[in-house]
Amino acid sequence: MAAPKRYAVAASGQWVDEEDGRRLPAGEVHAWEQGLNQTVCGLSLSRSELRRFPHIGWPDIFPESGGAADGVQRVCPRCASAAGRRGTDARPRWHRTNPRP
Secondary structure (H helix, E strand, C coil), X not given: CCCCCCCEEEEXXXXXXXXXXXXXXXXXXXXXXCCCCEECXXXXXXXXXXXXXXXXXXXXXXXXXXXXCCCEEEECHHHHHXXXXXXXXXXXXXXXXXXXX
């Protein structure tokens, strides 16, 4: 079984945390797989003028995580569907073990 994918964050804006000086995502956020020039939903990073945040994991942008969610205004629903809202487990909840022929 393959290891679950770890997604980083691409966002339309950014802000800097005054306590530790880290860049954090703001505005609309998308899931992004490092090494690719597009988001999980298919937007081009450069044409959409999205900023990359390789140091921020996808689960950290949700308000219930208490991570880097302070400046997030909208989470892309297509990225949330593909990358999941359940942390590092990005696979579907079900798995067919014996498919029909």
